[in-house]
Amino acid sequence: MSDRVKTTLGPLELPNPVLTASGCGGTGRELAQFFDLARLGAFVTTSVMPQARAGRPTPRVTETPSGLLTAMGLPGPGVETFLEHELPWLIEQDVRTIVSVAGNSVDEYGDLARRLRDVPGVAAIEVNIACPNVEDRGRMFGWHPSAAASVVRAVRAHARPGTPVFAKLAPDVTDIVTIALACVDAGADGLTLINTMEAMAIDTGTLRPALTGVSGGLSGPAVRPVAVRCVYQVHAALPGTPIIGVGGVATGLDALEFILAGASAVAVGSAVFHDPTAAPRILRELEEALVARRVGRLADAVGLAHKPAGYVPPQVRPEEPEKEKL
Amino acid sequence: MSDTPVQTSATVLTVRQVQDYHAMTLVAPAIAERFRPGQFVALAVGGEHTSRLIRRCFGVHEVKSDYGGTVELVFADTEPGTAWLAGRRSRDQIDLVGPLGRPFRLPRDPVSCLLVGGGPGGAAVFALADTLLRRGCQVHFVLGGPSAKQVFGSRMAQRIGDSATVATDDGSMGEKGTVRDVLPRVIEETGADVVYGCGPTALLRSVTQVATDFGLPSQVSVEEFLQRTGACGIGVCMTCILPVHGEDGVTRMVRACADGPVLRGDLVRWGDLGTIPFDALGAPRVLSVSEGGSQ
Numbered sequence: 001m002s003d004r005v006k007t008t009l010g011p012l013e014l015p016n017p018v019l020t021a022s023g024c025g026g027t028g029r030e031l032a033q034f035f036d037l038a039r040l041g042a043f044v045t046t047s048v049m050p051q052a053r054a055g056r057p058t059p060r061v062t063e064t065p066s067g068l069l070t071a072m073g074l075p076g077p078g079v080e081t082f083l084e085h086e087l088p089w090l091i092e093q094d095v096r097t098i099v100s101v102a103g104n105s106v107d108e109y110g111d112l113a114r115r116l117r118d119v120p121g122v123a124a125i126e127v128n129i130a131c132p133n134v135e136d137r138g139r140m141f142g143w144h145p146s147a148a149a150s151v152v153r154a155v156r157a158h159a160r161p162g163t164p165v166f167a168k169l170a171p172d173v174t175d176i177v178t179i180a181l182a183c184v185d186a187g188a189d190g191l192t193l194i195n196t197m198e199a200m201a202i203d204t205g206t207l208r209p210a211l212t213g214v215s216g217g218l219s220g221p222a223v224r225p226v227a228v229r230c231v232y233q234v235h236a237a238l239p240g241t242p243i244i245g246v247g248g249v250a251t252g253l254d255a256l257e258f259i260l261a262g263a264s265a266v267a268v269g270s271a272v273f274h275d276p277t278a279a280p281r282i283l284r285e286l287e288e289a290l291v292a293r294r295v296g297r298l299a300d301a302v303g304l305a306h307k308p309a310g311y312v313p314p315q316v317r318p319e320e321p322e323k324e325k326l
Numbered sequence: 327m328s329d330t331p332v333q334t335s336a337t338v339l340t341v342r343q344v345q346d347y348h349a350m351t352l353v354a355p356a357i358a359e360r361f362r363p364g365q366f367v368a369l370a371v372g373g374e375h376t377s378r379l380i381r382r383c384f385g386v387h388e389v390k391s392d393y394g395g396t397v398e399l400v401f402a403d404t405e406p407g408t409a410w411l412a413g414r415r416s417r418d419q420i421d422l423v424g425p426l427g428r429p430f431r432l433p434r435d436p437v438s439c440l441l442v443g444g445g446p447g448g449a450a451v452f453a454l455a456d457t458l459l460r461r462g463c464q465v466h467f468v469l470g471g472p473s474a475k476q477v478f479g480s481r482m483a484q485r486i487g488d489s490a491t492v493a494t495d496d497g498s499m500g501e502k503g504t505v506r507d508v509l510p511r512v513i514e515e516t517g518a519d520v521v522y523g524c525g526p527t528a529l530l531r532s533v534t535q536v537a538t539d540f541g542l543p544s545q546v547s548v549e550e551f552l553q554r555t556g557a558c559g560i561g562v563c564m565t566c567i568l569p570v571h572g573e574d575g576v577t578r579m580v581r582a583c584a585d586g587p588v589l590r591g592d593l594v595r596w597g598d599l600g601t602i603p604f605d606a607l608g609a610p611r612v613l614s615v616s617e618g619g620s621q
Contacts, residue, residue, distance in 0.1 A: 025562055026564070052607055053608045054579045055567075055602070059565070060555075061555070061557045066379070067379070273557045274379040274558075
């Protein structure tokens with residue numbers, strides 16, 4: 001792999017910008033049957049919660065046009081089992097691991113960050129704030145700047161100082177920039193944009209909602225334009241804050257679109273369900289796309305769509321040796 | 327490692343209509359070579375720029391060594407994804423992942439086996455029959471469906487099986503009645519030592535009940551449940567979950583794809599399918615420990 005695709009997420013340096021999205025890579029063992037996970041920029045875990053959770057009953061996924069609608073109910077083995085069985089395996093495979101955390105209260109988020117504090121091999125923490133706050137009538141933390149900030153502050157306070165903290169924001173809010181600013185003010189080192197957006201499908205056979213959760217989170221290429229818009233707006237407001245772009249990335253050009261909007265990395269979600277080798281394929285396609293556009297370093301393309309039309313980024317001339325390296 | 331699944335672009339050899347179902351043969355040597363009865367394959371539908379992200383999972387009816395290795399699937403056309411599959415023609419390419427899931431456990435000794443099949447998923451009993459016959463087992467078939475057009479493979483069952491019994495709800499083929507009606511008699515007549523089942527969930531539930539009544543072990547493939555609830559087939563999406571008793575007495579929500587599709591029938595909590603039983607690991611707690619105070 002060339003240096004061309006190297007990227008940085010604040011203090012975190014990654015050999016490439018293609019990650020798996022939280023909740024889409026299983027424990028890692030399932031995908032490792034298809035490719036070496038060390039080839040990923042990083043593996044983002046399914047959100048870890050304090051206790052084991054079975055989640056919602058089936059059906060908890062349904063197919064919508066170019067999308068998936070899911071209402072999982074945050075299933076997972078709980079932090080104890082995660083630290084005992086899942087994280088050590090990922091570290092053993094030399095997988096750069098970003099641990100996603102989720103809680104029902106601000107204290108639970110803080111406790112999880114403390115549990116991870118002295119665990120080796122945690123490259124970063126991603127805070128999933130799309131969780132109902134049981135202390136606030138089940139409203140999502142991510143809906144309000146103050147609630148989002150309080151969760152980020154709790155994680156930042158308990159996490160190891162050098163470990164970057166990313167806040168993952170939901171797009172279906174009045175103004176995502178306000179929430180992004182609140183999270184960064186509260187100590188987030190970066191942002192993951194976007195989580196799923198609330199949506200619904202009704203089964204015309206049973207005449208009832210298609211999911212037991214009634215409404216669910218929409219993901220897949222259907223939400224990509226929404227995600228690109230969010231990345232663009234937040235990058236415009238916070239150009240110095242690293243962004244992981246998520247939402248319907250299925251090809252290398254989709255990844256490039258996020259990078260041009262201002263993301264320094266992308267995470268592949270639903271595409272993994274459709275194609276187990278989506279992540280390495282997207283990386284290959286992205287690299288080819290950069291070469292074709294004579295972009296010498298990925299960093300040169302980050303946020304390029306914000307530049308005026310006449311701006312020409314630093315280019316690699318075809319005769320330069322970088323070309324041969326590929 | 328030859329027991330890990332592969333992803334391959336498989337070439338369609340034939341697609342033909344068999345009764346109410348479609349049988350598709352694909353050239354996929356790497357999958358055919360690794361396949362063990364009970365495992366399944368996951369197909370991407372809609373071509374390269376598809377808008378359908380869910381993989382369709384089907385059991386394998388037959389594996390042959392032609393063209394380096396072929397797999398044959400049998401499916402019903404029930405939704406746009408399967409309609410697209412049914413419309414494929416010879417030489418079309420399909421993205422295929424497999425073989426996936428845990429296979430049937432095979433008896434060590436040449437015992438008498440009862441294979442129960444229903445619906446298109448019932449086709450998977452024939453791959454199993456092939457393996458059992460080669461191991462010297464006796465193979466008895468019981469096939470069922472609403473009517474003759476929904477019974478797959480009755481002639482093949484008669485040809486290769488030591489016995490074959492067909493039951494249809496309307497009596498258009500074999501006996502009039504359900505599989506459950508004929509199963510106790512067939513078990514007694516054949517002296518079956520083990521019962522295998524492939525097909526609709528309701529059928530698997532009856533197979534398990536009857537086998538348990540006779541004190542026989544049952545191995546069932548919950549492929550139909552997987553088709554209804556799953557999205558990826560490889561164990562990452564966590565949507566095809568069903569409650570299963572563990573050896574330690576704890577009920578866990580397990581994945582039909584990666585922990586199945588073949589499960590011990592007596593360990594599946596059939597009555598609780600589509601729910602999270604209150605005593606399952608990780609079930610929502612009605613009272614938290616601090617509120618309840620009893621724990």
